[in-house]
Amino acid sequence: MSEITLKECQQLVDGWVNTIGVRYFSELTNTAVLMEEVGEVARIMARIYGDQSFKKTDEQYDLADEFADVFFVLVCLANQTGVDLAEAFQRNMAKKTGRDKERHANNPKLR
């Protein structure tokens, strides 16, 4: 499972949604769900690395599982909008590399 490709993730999610999930939620609903899931990650991060503290009822958390929730909904949206995530990610990394090749190296705040 750890060797799964982004294309396989998109196919796996599509198969799951169209069987167990019945159909995709609308794009707008999934956008809202994505924000909810990002909020769940933020809540944990604020308590682990930030100044917030856990309530007794929140002490059982699974950051990796929340990252996976975010990724699942993102994959749903990619499938619904016709985005090939592997291709998009490679193109995005090339863009970042070209743009930031010297920018971060020359940033004194990063030293």
Ligand SMILES: [Mg+2]
């Ligand atoms: Mg979640």
